[in-house]
Amino acid sequence: MTNVNSTDDVDDELNFREQEEQMEKYGFYWMPVPRDKLIECPQHGWMPTYGMKCRACLHEREKQEQELKAHNEYIRRWNERKDYADIPPRFEKCELSTYQATLPKQIATLNFAQKFVAGFDTIYKGRCFIFSGQIGTGKTHLAIAIANALMRKEGFYVKYTTVSTMIRRVRATWRSDSEVSESEVLNRYAQPMLLILDEVGIQSGSDNELSILFEILNWRYMHRKSTIFITNLTRDKYISFLGARVIDRLREDGGEEIVFDWESFRPILGRQAKEAANHEQDLSNEVGSQIVVDN
Ligand SMILES: Nc1ncnc2c1ncn2[C@@H]1O[C@H](COP(=O)(O)OP(=O)(O)O)[C@@H](O)[C@H]1O
Ligand SMILES: [Mg+2]
Numbered sequence: 001m002t003n004v005n006s007t008d009d010v011d012d013e014l015n016f017r018e019q020e021e022q023m024e025k026y027g028f029y030w031m032p033v034p035r036d037k038l039i040e041c042p043q044h045g046w047m048p049t050y051g052m053k054c055r056a057c058l059h060e061r062e063k064q065e066q067e068l069k070a071h072n073e074y075i076r077r078w079n080e081r082k083d084y085a086d087i088p089p090r091f092e093k094c095e096l097s098t099y100q101a102t103l104p105k106q107i108a109t110l111n112f113a114q115k116f117v118a119g120f121d122t123i124y125k126g127r128c129f130i131f132s133g134q135i136g137t138g139k140t141h142l143a144i145a146i147a148n149a150l151m152r153k154e155g156f157y158v159k160y161t162t163v164s165t166m167i168r169r170v171r172a173t174w175r176s177d178s179e180v181s182e183s184e185v186l187n188r189y190a191q192p193m194l195l196i197l198d199e200v201g202i203q204s205g206s207d208n209e210l211s212i213l214f215e216i217l218n219w220r221y222m223h224r225k226s227t228i229f230i231t232n233l234t235r236d237k238y239i240s241f242l243g244a245r246v247i248d249r250l251r252e253d254g255g256e257e258i259v260f261d262w263e264s265f266r267p268i269l270g271r272q273a274k275e276a277a278n279h280e281q282d283l284s285n286e287v288g289s290q291i292v293v294d295n
């Protein structure tokens with residue numbers, strides 16, 4: 001096949017097969033053009049021109065620019081969701097894939113998390129969960145892993161906060177020099193599709209704190225938005241902290257408690273870090289001896 005389609009040697013009849021080939025190869029096809037409108041491109045052979053330049057080259061560049069633009073736009077939207085989520089740097093890298101599950105209960109908990117992500121917008125819509133258990137059992141890790149997985153789905157806004165940070169931020173708007181209004185800040189916690197509310201019940205809530213909490217949770221309940229509550233308290237204690245009004249709403253929406261009743265992961269992390277350091281030391285010893293051998 002030749003790319004030279006000039007009026008001299010091509011019939012009026014369109015060569016559809018050739019057009020299809022062109023389309024597949026270059027992403028566009030061209031009608032027969034006079035010879036003086038053709039250029040011999042080192043990359044594409046004989047090609048029609050546009051503004052004295054090879055049209056295939058121009059087309060390729062345009063495609064690259066579009067791809068770059070789409071990529072930048074994706075990054076921009078991702079950063080927007082990420083800023084909004086407010087995940088502390090320490091937990092940023094928490095993923096379902098790095099959640100180690102060995103005990104049957106841990107495996108079941110991880111399975112639940114995967115199902116929650118998959119059905120977040122459908123079967124789990126508006127469902128709330130309470131992650132309870134001793135410190136170090138991976139409650140925050142798993143909740144943030146869920147948030148990270150959801151954030152990767154376009155358009156899913158999630159937010160992480162501790163109860164005390166949320167209340168402090170709302171209260172800060174009451175100062176006369178506050179740059180944001182109270183309703184703006186309330187909205188930030190009310191709107192996201194998933195809110196992770198960590199450290200529930202760490203301080204005994206004053207009436208004033210509880211009414212801020214209730215206002216946000218009630219709005220979320222009305223609009224069927226999911227919340228994951230994280231607490232080190234036992235059931236009796238977090239029920240008395242959150243109060244009957246909140247608990248009632250949770251129950252109505254099929255809220256469940258997931259108890260993390262296994263040992264803290266922190267000693268395991270310490271052991272794994274030590275092993276990793278030893279392994280690295282072994283590797284560098286190996287490298288060291290190799291260099292000696294090479295000499
Ligand atoms: N099952 C697990 N797999 C991997 N890392 C874990 C696991 N459980 C906990 N961790 C890690 O242990 C540390 C403590 O976990 P964290 O989620 O803060 O516990 P909690 O919120 O229950 O107090 C974190 O660094 C977390 O990433
Ligand atoms: Mg935690």
Ligand SMILES: [Zn+2]
Nearest residue numbers: 041044054057
């Ligand atoms: Zn070209």
